[in-house]
Amino acid sequence: MSLTGIFLILFLVVHCYINAQIFWNDGGHKFEEAAHFMGTNFIIRTVEIGLTAFLLLHIIQGLNLWLSNRSKRSVRYTVSAGNQTSAWYRRSMGVLGSLLLIFLVIHTAKFWIPNRASQISGNGELPLYHLMKDEFQYGWVVIVYIIGCITLSWHLVHGFWSSFQTLGLATHRYKYLINGIGIAFAIIVPLVFALMPLAFYFHWID
């Protein structure tokens, strides 16, 4: 869980950086350039296969862990401690992850899958900037994306620190640093992502 999670965190950094190119407000020029590089570079495309595999592995590991842990307490407590002893998002990684998966299906069906399909069928890359611009004119799409970003944020608040804890790195010396970076990351990255649909919807950029 932790290694695949850290790989997905690294992916988020790249994804966020590339997409933030839209904020230059240059008609998507810089963004299209970066997207073109990501979509055609051989090394990036190879890593993309790895990313898909790691995402699937992360899902399988998560399901496995959930099923296995559920089976360890056949008779459940009648009264449970709930939020008194742990934060809700630390207990709800499976639910948050499932929501993220639903979001990812919607998200990739809108951009990544049509783009790659177009490339494979020989029609070249799609104009992603204009695709984004069009998609984010719909209020419901913007709302779905914002919910996706909020879900991602909570998933990361636990996931970031938790992966370092599992790898044994969140020791006395580093735990506050790791937790601090994790919380900052969990706020900043989803916030930048959420600003993208908002920026198009409210015409902050065009």
Add this chain to the structure above:
Amino acid sequence: MEHYHMNLTLKVWKQKNNNDKGRFETYQVKNISSEMSFLEMFDVLNEQLIAEGKEPVAFDHDCREGICGMCSMHINGRAHGPWHETTTCQLHMRQYKDGDTIVVEPWRANAFPVIKDLVVDRTSFDRIIQAGGYVSVNTGNAVDANALPIEKQKADEAFAAAACIGCGACAAACPNASAMLFVSAKVSHLALLPQGDPERKIRATNMVLQMDKEGFGSCTNIGACEAECPKGISIENIARLNREYLGAAFSGSSNE
């Protein structure tokens, strides 16, 4: 603080043995002093039940001063009740008001099968200790306490980990029924000291292996264990156990 007396409704888990399905039984106890401990309140209940010719409630207890780790009640959803870093025997009735209803359950985890009522079998912890929670070097006579220099910080961390009384509250409180806090405390207090160093790799590997064999869940770093531990064992120890375990796995040390 003002002393007072209270009448309470208790919903207590009754289960004949491990094959019985078990159910809640409701009892009324009267005139309970706010100065009593939670277990003394159960003593009053049991005396009342015996006087009525009914079967008393079986529960675990021994030292009643918070150091043995024998008491094990899950009270209104909380392992050892609501007080921070407190065992059930040290929880006092001043926590409750007249007319309160208290639900008392046993530790619930498949690795802690119910023996009777609130008594569970925690020998799974003993078997984890037997798998590696010891030092097998020949120590000879007791050496002078200061003959072996140990860094103050390490000594403190080892001591804090060694405070674990093995009560099982961590596994009972964990939504995954994981025993990682217990195992990590037992691995840590030895791994931090020179006496435990020679066997640290085999110890981490074998204790984790035994923990899995006993049917405890996997740690997902929720942190409920740390919140409920009566001895305040930190989940930093779990990070240390993970490091010890991964280190052992990469260097290929195991008894298996």
